[in-house]
Amino acid sequence: MRKIAFTLVLMLVFGSAFAQSSKDSVKSSTQSSEVVITQPEFKGGIEKMYEYITTNFQYPDEAKKRSVRGKLEVEFTVEKSGDITYVGILKGIDYSIDEEVLRLLKAMPRWTPATKNGEPVRYKVSMPITIRASRRQKSSQELNTNYEEL
8 A cells, every 4th residue: 555655645746746758859040050958867767866865865863853744946057978067956854865865866877968959968957855854754756857058
């Protein structure tokens, strides 16, 4: 029953978290040519990113004792190589949770980089992460990602 409830929570979060698929491309016409931009993507897609976060997030003991929950705003840059750099918290909720999220983002595996007309480009990604403590003292995360070419 717990697995079913957890799966339903993930489906609800997953269904509403991303307004746009990471494989979507943006086309913009200029006077002489068309620019095609594809967004960066966590290798394996959104499902693998959820798996990475839920598997590796360690709810800090002191935050667990206080039942800390809330929404963080994070940002990072996906380099042309797919490496994650310039990781930061735009809006934190608790020092210990903020530090855990920073640790998690810095340790993230390489992404597939964004492209502009087929060439890799740097992209800034920002996303809110909602942390909720459940009765079993585990957490679930809700992600919504915004992409911005650098």
